[in-house]
Amino acid sequence: MDYAYVISKTDLKILDILNVKDYTIALDSEFKGSSTVVLAKKPNVNAEDFLFLKHEDGTIFFTGKVTTFTNESGKNAHTITLQEIETIFDRKIFIDSEEIISTTGIEDFIKHEIEKEFSQSSDTILNMGYIQVVVTTHTKVLASVDTDNGIYNFKTFLGNAREYYGIFLDFEFSGSSLTITVSKKQQALFKFDASVSDIDNYLEDYSVDVLARLTVKWKIPDTETDGVTTVGATTILDYVLLSDRTISTNLSDPDRATGSINCIYIETDTEAGVTEEVINQFKSNSYEHSVTADVRRNSNIYPESQFYIGHECEIKTVSHGVKDSMITKLSYKRDSEYISVKFGNMAITLIEKLRKERS
Numbered sequence: 001m002d003y004a005y006v007i008s009k010t011d012l013k014i015l016d017i018l019n020v021k022d023y024t025i026a027l028d029s030e031f032k033g034s035s036t037v038v039l040a041k042k043p044n045v046n047a048e049d050f051l052f053l054k055h056e057d058g059t060i061f062f063t064g065k066v067t068t069f070t071n072e073s074g075k076n077a078h079t080i081t082l083q084e085i086e087t088i089f090d091r092k093i094f095i096d097s098e099e100i101i102s103t104t105g106i107e108d109f110i111k112h113e114i115e116k117e118f119s120q121s122s123d124t125i126l127n128m129g130y131i132q133v134v135v136t137t138h139t140k141v142l143a144s145v146d147t148d149n150g151i152y153n154f155k156t157f158l159g160n161a162r163e164y165y166g167i168f169l170d171f172e173f174s175g176s177s178l179t180i181t182v183s184k185k186q187q188a189l190f191k192f193d194a195s196v197s198d199i200d201n202y203l204e205d206y207s208v209d210v211l212a213r214l215t216v217k218w219k220i221p222d223t224e225t226d227g228v229t230t231v232g233a234t235t236i237l238d239y240v241l242l243s244d245r246t247i248s249t250n251l252s253d254p255d256r257a258t259g260s261i262n263c264i265y266i267e268t269d270t271e272a273g274v275t276e277e278v279i280n281q282f283k284s285n286s287y288e289h290s291v292t293a294d295v296r297r298n299s300n301i302y303p304e305s306q307f308y309i310g311h312e313c314e315i316k317t318v319s320h321g322v323k324d325s326m327i328t329k330l331s332y333k334r335d336s337e338y339i340s341v342k343f344g345n346m347a348i349t350l351i352e353k354l355r356k357e358r359s
Contacts, residue, residue, distance in 0.1 A: 002334070004037055004080075006066075007050040012130050012176050016044040021077065022334050023053060025062050027309050029328040029344070030159050031086045035064055039078045045069055051082060052173070063171050085171050088128070090155040093117045095147050105138030106167050107182040113154060114180070132177050137184040139165055162310045163326065190306050190313045190327075192343070194291060198299040200338060203292045204319050210259030210285050213251075214239045218274050219267045239278050247282055291317055291325070294338035307341055315343050 002020040007013070018039045026033035037053065045051070045066055052063040064082030071078050096116060100109040111133040119131040145152055161167040170181040194202050216239065220232030240248050241257045248256075264281065266274050297304050313325045329342035 001056045003054045003056075004039060004043070005052050005054065006043055006045045007052070007173055009046075009048045009050060009065075009128075012050075012173060012178060015049065018043055020053065020334070023062075024331070024333045026331040027084060027329065029163060029309050029326075031084045031090075031155055033084050033329075033331075034067075035062065035082045035084075037080045037082065039080065040076055042071060042078050043069070043080065045080060050085065050173070050178075051080060086155055086158055086169065089114070089118065089158060090153065091117070092151050092153050095145055095150050095152060098145055101145075102140055102142050105135070105140050106161055106165055107135045107137055107139060107184070110158065110161065110167070110169075110182050111135050117154065128178070130176055130178050132179045134179060134181045135183070136181060139167065139184045141165065163328075166310065166312070168310065185310075187312055190311050191316075192302070192313050193316045194293060194318055195316070196301055198296040198301050200294045200296075201292075201340075202318060204317060205288060205290045205292070206320070207288050208285070210241065210257060211262055211282055212241045212257045212259030213261045214278060214281055215261070215263040216274060216278060217263070217265045218271075219265065220269060221267055237274065239282075241282060241285070245285075247278065288344070289320070289323070290328070290342060290344040291315060292329075292340065292342045294340050297332070297337060297339050304339065307339055313343055 002023070004016075004018045004020050005014060006016040006018075008015050018041050020037060021040050022038040023036065025035045027035075037051065047066055047068065049066045050063070051066055052060050054060050062082075063085045065085055065087055066080055067083050068081040069078070070081075093113065097109070097112055100112055114131065114133050119128050119133075121127055145157060158167075158169065162169075166184050166187065168183060168185045170183070172179045172181070216237045218235045218237055220234075222232050223230045238249060238251055240251055240253065241259070242248055242253060242255045243257055244255070262281070264277070266277050268274060268277075295302055295307065307327060307330055309327055309330060311327045313327060314322060315325045316322050325343040327341060328344035330339060332339040
């Protein structure tokens with residue numbers, strides 16, 4: 001038997017404890033998973049409340065935030081839709097004290113931002129004052145937060161911290177407190193062989209959408225002095241993408257990538273302004289080399305405990321040998337024999353892709 005605990009977002013009081021008829025759990029590296037829980041009894045629940053699922057042995061295996069609740073007319077079925085609990089931090093905020101990342105640690109920066117914006121801000125009405133943040137590791141890195149004029153999405157930052165630096169958030173309800181432990185998880189490399197018997201529905205996706213050449217018509221703005229208009233110069237510039245994803249103006253570079261061609265018009269005073277926009281255009285390129293597979297849940301080879309978002313892996317693929325990877329998506333149902341796993345973010349170079357297409 002599995003149980004659903006409904007927790008009030010307002011004061012963390014337990015609003016309901018119910019037997020679970022069914023559930024589907026979906027987890028994602030960007031916290032975009034949408035899970036559902038089916039209950040036999042109508043729950044005492046509101047949107048934005050918390051809910052966690054517990055096995056009969058006391059193990060909590062999912063914690064989320066309620067988004068919707070539906071009651072199927074004439075049937076003893078009540079469905080709650082949930083987002084991952086990290087979505088409580090899905091908000092754009094102004095960056096503050098970024099130097100903490102390099103002087104103290106990413107974990108300490110996360111604690112600072114949660115307290116400043118979510119639990120101890122000047123807005124006492126919207127604060128989640130019950131949040132207590134505990135930092136157990138301190139990972140110093142010389143990195144800056146990607147912002148737009150000093151504004152960034154905190155949930156997105158948390159996903160990046162997990163993916164690139166192995167920084168995890170663990171949530172635990174205890175009385176009137178929600179304790180969030182921020183730490184760098186020590187992980188043993190998970191070696192995964194896609195050819196073993198406990199694997200089914202193997203699918204390898206190898207794709208890239210490339211802007212390879214960009215032609216820019218750069219116009220310096222016109223100026224007017226004492227009624228006299230000076231027409232700004234116009235220049236045509238070409239930029240190409242290289243296999244290491246850097247940008248060059250050398251159209252004869254032997255390491256050029258192939259792909260689509262585009263042209264744009266830019267009006268700006270400086271070449272630095274042109275360069276900034278060119279970089280943004282090439283940033284829109286997308287690359288993916290991923291594997292999805294269904295893994296038997298009672299597998300003796302791959303314990304289910306090894307499957308969690310952010311677990312670093314070394315995967316032996318069917319088509320492209322051994323690749324470094326990471327678990328980026330998980331989904332499973334209550335009575336299913338399999339857990340669906342996506343291994344994403346494998347190393348991919350444009351030259352690898354182009355050679356594959358030409359073969």
